[in-house]
Amino acid sequence: MKITDFEKKRASNLIWNGAHDYSAEVGFRVYDKEGKADIYWNTIVGIIHRRYDWDSLMDYYNSFDEKINQSVYQSLFWIGLENGAFLKERNLRPALSDLRRAYASDALKLSTGNTDFEDSAGQRLLAITRGHLRRCMGLDAALPDQVDIKLLDAIELPGELDTKGSIERIDKTLKTFFPYTSGPHRKTFLDRFHLITSLPSLFFRKRRSAYDDGLDHLSFGFGEKAVSSGKIDQSHISVSFAKYTAQTDQGMKEYIREYFGKAAFTETETRDLEKRYCRGNHQDVRLFFTRGEDIGEPGKESFATKMHKKALRQAEINKKTYKDNEALNRIQIDKLTERIRNSLLVRMEDQSIGARSGRIRPEKVWRAMLLNDDRIFKKTIPGDQGNLSVDLLLDGSTSQVRRTEIVSAQGYMIAEALSRCDIPVRVASFCSISGYTVFTIYRDYSEKDKNTEIFRFSTSGANRDGIAVRVAAGLMSGPVPSGLEENHADHRILIILSDATPNDMIKIRTFDGDYRNYAAETGVKDTAEEVHQARLDGISVLCVFTGEDRALPDVRRIYGQDFTRIRDLNMFSDAVGSMLLDRIAGY
Amino acid sequence: MDQMIGFLREEGVSDGILSDVEAFRKFYKLSPGMEKRIPASQYNYYGTDVWEEALSTILAGENLLLSGPKATGKNVLADGLSRAFGRPQWDISLYINADAASLIGTDTFKDGEVSLRKGPILKCAEEGGFGVLDEINMAKNESLAVLHAALDFRRVIDVPGYDRIELSEATRFIGTMNYGYAGTRELNEALASRFMIIQMPVISEDNLKRLIASKFPELKDDYTAQFAELFTEIRKKCEGGEISSKSLDLRGLLSAIEMMKRGLEVDKALSLGIVNKCFDAYERQLVSDMIQVRFPGNLDRGMVFKA
Numbered sequence: 001m002k003i004t005d006f007e008k009k010r011a012s013n014l015i016w017n018g019a020h021d022y023s024a025e026v027g028f029r030v031y032d033k034e035g036k037a038d039i040y041w042n043t044i045v046g047i048i049h050r051r052y053d054w055d056s057l058m059d060y061y062n063s064f065d066e067k068i069n070q071s072v073y074q075s076l077f078w079i080g081l082e083n084g085a086f087l088k089e090r091n092l093r094p095a096l097s098d099l100r101r102a103y104a105s106d107a108l109k110l111s112t113g114n115t116d117f118e119d120s121a122g123q124r125l126l127a128i129t130r131g132h133l134r135r136c137m138g139l140d141a142a143l144p145d146q147v148d149i150k151l152l153d154a155i156e157l158p159g160e161l162d163t164k165g166s167i168e169r170i171d172k173t174l175k176t177f178f179p180y181t182s183g184p185h186r187k188t189f190l191d192r193f194h195l196i197t198s199l200p201s202l203f204f205r206k207r208r209s210a211y212d213d214g215l216d217h218l219s220f221g222f223g224e225k226a227v228s229s230g231k232i233d234q235s236h237i238s239v240s241f242a243k244y245t246a247q248t249d250q251g252m253k254e255y256i257r258e259y260f261g262k263a264a265f266t267e268t269e270t271r272d273l274e275k276r277y278c279r280g281n282h283q284d285v286r287l288f289f290t291r292g293e294d295i296g297e298p299g300k301e302s303f304a305t306k307m308h309k310k311a312l313r314q315a316e317i318n319k320k321t322y323k324d325n326e327a328l329n330r331i332q333i334d335k336l337t338e339r340i341r342n343s344l345l346v347r348m349e350d351q352s353i354g355a356r357s358g359r360i361r362p363e364k365v366w367r368a369m370l371l372n373d374d375r376i377f378k379k380t381i382p383g384d385q386g387n388l389s390v391d392l393l394l395d396g397s398t399s400q401v402r403r404t405e406i407v408s409a410q411g412y413m414i415a416e417a418l419s420r421c422d423i424p425v426r427v428a429s430f431c432s433i434s435g436y437t438v439f440t441i442y443r444d445y446s447e448k449d450k451n452t453e454i455f456r457f458s459t460s461g462a463n464r465d466g467i468a469v470r471v472a473a474g475l476m477s478g479p480v481p482s483g484l485e486e487n488h489a490d491h492r493i494l495i496i497l498s499d500a501t502p503n504d505m506i507k508i509r510t511f512d513g514d515y516r517n518y519a520a521e522t523g524v525k526d527t528a529e530e531v532h533q534a535r536l537d538g539i540s541v542l543c544v545f546t547g548e549d550r551a552l553p554d555v556r557r558i559y560g561q562d563f564t565r566i567r568d569l570n571m572f573s574d575a576v577g578s579m580l581l582d583r584i585a586g587y
Numbered sequence: 588m589d590q591m592i593g594f595l596r597e598e599g600v601s602d603g604i605l606s607d608v609e610a611f612r613k614f615y616k617l618s619p620g621m622e623k624r625i626p627a628s629q630y631n632y633y634g635t636d637v638w639e640e641a642l643s644t645i646l647a648g649e650n651l652l653l654s655g656p657k658a659t660g661k662n663v664l665a666d667g668l669s670r671a672f673g674r675p676q677w678d679i680s681l682y683i684n685a686d687a688a689s690l691i692g693t694d695t696f697k698d699g700e701v702s703l704r705k706g707p708i709l710k711c712a713e714e715g716g717f718g719v720l721d722e723i724n725m726a727k728n729e730s731l732a733v734l735h736a737a738l739d740f741r742r743v744i745d746v747p748g749y750d751r752i753e754l755s756e757a758t759r760f761i762g763t764m765n766y767g768y769a770g771t772r773e774l775n776e777a778l779a780s781r782f783m784i785i786q787m788p789v790i791s792e793d794n795l796k797r798l799i800a801s802k803f804p805e806l807k808d809d810y811t812a813q814f815a816e817l818f819t820e821i822r823k824k825c826e827g828g829e830i831s832s833k834s835l836d837l838r839g840l841l842s843a844i845e846m847m848k849r850g851l852e853v854d855k856a857l858s859l860g861i862v863n864k865c866f867d868a869y870e871r872q873l874v875s876d877m878i879q880v881r882f883p884g885n886l887d888r889g890m891v892f893k894a
Contacts, residue, residue, distance in 0.1 A: 006869055013829055013873050014880065017820055022827025043880045094813065098883040357695035357704050358688065365701075374696050381684075490683075536831070 003035050003224065005525075011037035011224075018046020027054065029224045033110070040103040043096070047085040053163040057081070060167045063183060072125045073174055079132050080157045080170050087159030104136035121178065128152050151177045252434055253288075258304035259460075260438050261292040269481035277474055281508045281518075281526050282467040288438045289483075292456055311458035314404055318455040321405040322412065329413060336417035336573035340580065355379035389424045389445060389489035390414075393472050394454075395498040395546070396429035396440065397463035403546055407497050408457035410544060410566065414495065414576060419448045424489070427454055430468040432504045433461035437468060445485045464504035464518060465558075466526035469496065469541070473534035493540045493583060495576075499547025500555035502527050528558045540583045544576060590628070591670045599635045600642065607646050612673045615757040618714055624675030626666040630802060630841075633794035634660075637785060641668055644783040645759050650738050652723070652762040652779070655787025658822075658837040661763040662721065664787070669717045674757060677711040677718045681726035687733040691746055703749050712737060712744055715757030723762035728775045734760075738781035790837075792819050803844055803892075810891045813881060814840060820877050821861070833864045834874045853886040854878065 011029035014037060016022045027049070030041035048054065064073040090096045111130060131141035131152050143149050154173040157166050174180040257263065263270065270287060278285050322329060354364075358377035367373040394411050411427060418425045424445035431438055442457070443450035472494055476487045502523030507515040516522050531541045543563035545555045555563050562583070564575040595605055632638065644651045645668060653661040669676040679690065688706070695704035711718040723731070737744045742754040762782055764774065790798070795815040799806065806814075818840055825832045843860025847853055857878050865871045 006872075009829075009869075010872060010876060013824065014876055016827065016829070017824065017877055017880065020820075020823065022823060022829065037876075039876060039879055092816075093881050094809070094886070095879065095881050095883045098885070099880065357693045360694050360701055368696050369699065376696055377694060 003031055007031060007035060007037045008224070011042045014039060014042035015046040015049065018043040019049035020046075021049065024049050024054075027058070031224065032106075038103070040096075040099040041082075043099070044082050044085050047089045048081055051085055051088050052081070052166065056163050056167065060170075067180075069121045069178060069180070072121045072178070073180065075125055075129065076155050076174065077170055079129065080155045080173075081166065083132070083155075084157030084159055084161060084166055087157075101137050104133040108133045108137070124148065124151075128155070132156065147177075252436070255302075255304050256288050256433065256436050256438060257290075258302060259307055259433070260288065260440060261290040264289040264291045264441060264483045265481040269483075273471070273474075273481065276478070277467065277471050282464070282470070283509060284435070284506050285432075285464065285467055285504075286436045287467075287471065288436045289481075290438065290440055291483075292440050292442075292453075307460065311456070311460075314458040315456045318405050318408040318457060319452075322409045322455065325409075329409060332573040333413050333417050333420075336413065336577050337420045339573065339577035340417060340421045340423070351381045352378050353381065387488075387490040388493070389426075389476070389487050389491070390418050390493045390495060391472055391476055391487075392425060392427040393468060393494060393496045393498075394427070394429035394457055395463050395465070395468075395496070396431040396457060396459050397461055397503070398431075398459050399463065399499055399501060399503070400546065401459045403499075404457065404459050407546055408455050410497060410546075410572065410576075411457065412451055412454045413572065414544075415443065415451045415454060417573075419451060424485075424487075426485075427451075428472070429457055430463065430472075431459065431461040432464040432506070435506050437464050437471075437504075439468075439471065441484075445487070462504045463498075463502060464506070465496075465498060465500075465502040465523065466518075466530045469494075469527060469530040469534055472496075473530070473537060473539050473541075476539055477537050491540070492538065493542060493580070494534065495542045495544060495580075497544045497546055498555075500524070500527075500543070500545060500551045500558055501547060524554045524557055531558055542579055542583060544579075591667070594631055595638060595642075595671060598633070598638060600638050604639055604642050604646070608642060608671055611646065611757075615674070615715055617673070617675065621675040621714055621716075624677070624714075624716065625673060626669050626676050628670065629666070630660075630663050630798060632660050632664040632667045633790065633797050634788065637664065637787065638667075640785055642671065644785075645672060647783075648759075649783045650760040650762070650781060652764065652782035652784045653787050654764050654766055654784055656765060656789070657832050658835055659787035659789055660837075661765075661787055662719070665717075665719045665761045665763060668761060669719075672717070672757075674759075675711075675714055675716040677707040677716050678721060679707045679718055680721045681723055681731075683725060683727065685726040686730045690730070691733060691744060692749075703746065708734065708737065709744060709746065709752065711760075712752060712754040712758050715755030718758070718760045720760055720762040722764060723778075724764040724766070724774050728778060731778055735777060735781065738778075789822065792816065795819070799841070799844065802841060803848065805848070805892050806844065807891060807893055814844060817877065817881055820881075821874065824873065824877070830865065830870045830873055831867075833866070834861050834870070836861060836864050839864055847888060847891060850888055853882055853891060854884065857882070 008029060011031065012026050015026050015029065016024060024046075027045060030038040030045065032038050048057070061074065061077055064070050064077070067073065086096065086100060108130060111126065111133070127143060127145075127148055128151060131143045131148065132155075135141050135152075135156070141149060141152055143152065151173065154176070155170065157169060161169060171182055175182070265273070270289065273289075274287050278287065354361075354375040355377045356374045358379035361376055361378050364373075364376040368376045392411055392414055394407055400407055415425045415427050426444050427442040429440045429442070438461075440456075442453040475484060476492050476494065480486055502518065503520075504518040504523070506518060508518055508522060508526070510516055518526070534541050541559065541562065543555060543559040545551075545563045545565045547555070552565075562579070564579045566572050566575055592605060592609065595608075596602075641651060641653075641664060651668075653664060655661055666676070690706050690708045692703050692706040692709050694701050696702070697704075705713075708718060710716070733744075736742075737754060738760060742758075743751055744754070745751045760782075792815050795818060796811050799811050799814055800808075803811070818835075818837065821830075821835050824830050825835050839860035840857075841860075843856040846856040846859065851859075858875070862871055862875045862878065865874055
């Protein structure tokens with residue numbers, strides 16, 4: 001079974017909602033047999049967060065680790081807490097009793113015929129659980145054994161108990177009914193690497209490894225482990241990592257500087273931007289912004305300066321390729337300019353119409369006197385005052401290396417056509433190298449004379465499209481560092497020239513402390529989310545697709561319908577023009 | 588109208604302020620035919636501090652700008668102020684193309700001659716009304732510049748080609764704005780300095796309960812609380828950045844309760860009023876989850892309303 005990201009998000013939301021706290025660490029999430037977030041259990045987890053001290057509970061819970069009958073103790077722990085949390089909350093949420101009844105009835109069906117617990121403690125747990133579920137449904141527990149009834153009475157925590165009282169009561173109950181001793185199991189060396197908190201495990205199947213979906217199969221659904229807070233001592237890792245980072249960070253920055261040029265923003269500004277944008281999937285990424293100026297010391301020979309020289313040679317090739325086709329390219333720019341000007345700017349002009357009030361038109365006054373036509377005034381319907389900006393983002397990763405000249409020419413042509421229509425354009429390229437995502441800014445909104453800078457475009461490294469879109473969209477709508485112009489336009493368009501194959505060496509940290517490659521599916525999904533987010537922020541995101549056929553499904557997933565593919569440079573102005581105009585027609 | 592004073596007294600607004608409000612009302616008489624422009628009571632604004640601040644601002648002869656996020660009761664307070672002072676109200680919704688002509692007036696042709704067709708600002712100024720400049724930051728700052736002289740100590744409007752009109756002493760302008768809302772812009776300092784500004788607080792759960800209870804006295808007390816808590820939860824989810832503010836819709840919630848009163852099932856009414864305000868399927872699911880964990884599925888009218 002695969003749990004979709006949305007169901008994970010939904011489960012977290014139910015927990016936060018129950019906890020009344022959106023900063024609470026989720027702890028764990030519960031799903032039903034179809035992989036949907038379990039409404040009742042996730043809410044209960046949230047309520048436990050709010051009503052009890054979660055950290056103390058988890059400390060106690062972790063003390064079951066490695067004990068004989070571990071899963072039985074864990075199960076009883078959750079049965080008890082569910083009961084306590086429910087009793088504390090039921091008067092405040094009328095729906096809770098209904099949800100609980102529905103959950104109990106489902107869980108009871110699921111538990112019938114469960115043969116996983118063969119030993120006596122397991123059999124007893126099964127009986128107790130069924131008894132509990134029956135009570136949840138408002139029925140009699142139907143337990144033949146009086147001792148079991150006593151155990152059930154003891155483990156079903158009353159609503160009045162606080163965290164300490166609850167733990168004491170569970171502890172006492174376990175001691176009374178099981179060969180249980182308090183306190184943690186003696187930790188072994190291996191435990192230090194046990195990164196994941198054990199989970200509630202009602203009805204744990206014996207052979208958990210039989211399931212490769214990473215979920216714990218529980219009687220009431222499927223539990224998903226999340227990283228616990230403060231349970232694992234990872235400080236030694238972070239300390240050594242910090243040292244390593246400090247040593248290499250300066251060197252890396254120097255390397256990037258020699259490679260791409262001096263930083264466009266101050267250290268503080270860059271740090272602020274990192275704080276703002278390097279979150280979630282991109283928390284391990286660093287940012288670097290440059291205008292490609294002032295590269296390294298002259299005469300210094302290093303790999304970076306060599307690469308820079310190569311980039312300079314590429315710039316010459318870009319320019320030459322463009323010049324070779326200049327006649328054709330100029331026609332394309334003219335056509336694109338005309339298209340934008342004709343359709344777009346006409347919309348933006350003021351319109352004046354005859355009206356019954358407004359500015360008088362003396363030549364029409366006779367009509368009012370003689371023909372009783374009052375429409376002798378002129379009313380102006382102001383057009384959209386050209387309040388439009390375009391940001392152009394070029395994918396500068398090595399995968400584009402064979403298309404470097406084409407991408408730089410396309411970028412130049414779009415920027416030039418828009419500049420001729422007095423539409424502010426910002427052009428930048430991005431690539432990812434050694435953990436840094438580097439943005440090279442070629443021109444800013446008002447720098448109309450700098451379009452030729454785009455020929456400096458060259459390729460290197462990987463491309464982390466998600467962070468590139470996030471940062472570009474952020475700089476279009478949020479605050480900008482002192483080196484950039486603010487975007488005040490009403491209508492903001494972001495055009496990305498990309499091959500829609502995100503890929504970067506810095507992996508994504510998953511919720512359970514694991515790492516996933518930023519490539520293929522994961523990269524596409526992340527980029528799609530960022531594009532979606534940018535659109536929610538009111539930015540139109542368009543893609544000029546430069547990649548191969550096999551990436552077509554991905555480009556559709558990321559950009560939806562808003563992309564155009566340039567098969568032939570002769571069609572360039574038509575394709576880009578109509579895509580832009582479609583978008584603007586919606587304004 | 589005395590009801591309004593009574594309500595404010597109940598709210599705990601100080602007697603000193605209330606006696607000044609009454610004196611204001613006695614002193615400034617209404618022109619004939621203007622009573623109908625005094626807004627009728629729909630909802631009351633709950634929040635003693637804000638009431639006192641707002642009433643004092645108006646009494647001091649200042650204009651008032653109410654700034655705050657969605658569902659903080661900006662327009663409810665503005666209506667309440669007109670009602671409390673017994674002044675006719677002009678609602679002026681500002682939009683991006685609002686210009687001087689649409690605000691102050693423009694030429695028109697009447698009885699064989701060109702004359703001035705007065706705009707809402709001008710009428711409001713002459714009648715000593717309260718002009719509510721709704722979503723003031725939607726308009727361009729340049730088009731609001733014509734109001735500068737009206738809003739500051741000069742209290743005049745110079746209509747080009749006509750006359751220089753002095754504002755009636757009772758005239759006040761009340762702006763509302765939602766800072767950072769889509770399509771809004773920064774208010775420039777020149778304009779902002781002409782207002783006293785109240786940052787509208789989010790309505791507290793208690794006040795929300797009172798609001799719902801006053802609008803629907805037939806609602807059972809525990810369900811009044813449930814609806815208020817649902818709204819607070821949605822707000823928390825918005826503040827947590829999990830969903831947009833589309834479903835944070837107090838009007839929608841109240842309308843949904845109204846529909847329940849008329850017999851629609853609770854979950855359907857809440858879908859219409861709240862859930863469906865999100866056009867994104869993901870958000871809709873998150874919001875409907877919140878409703879599901881609060882309201883039992885079989886809830887009907889009889890369980891929610893008193894017999």
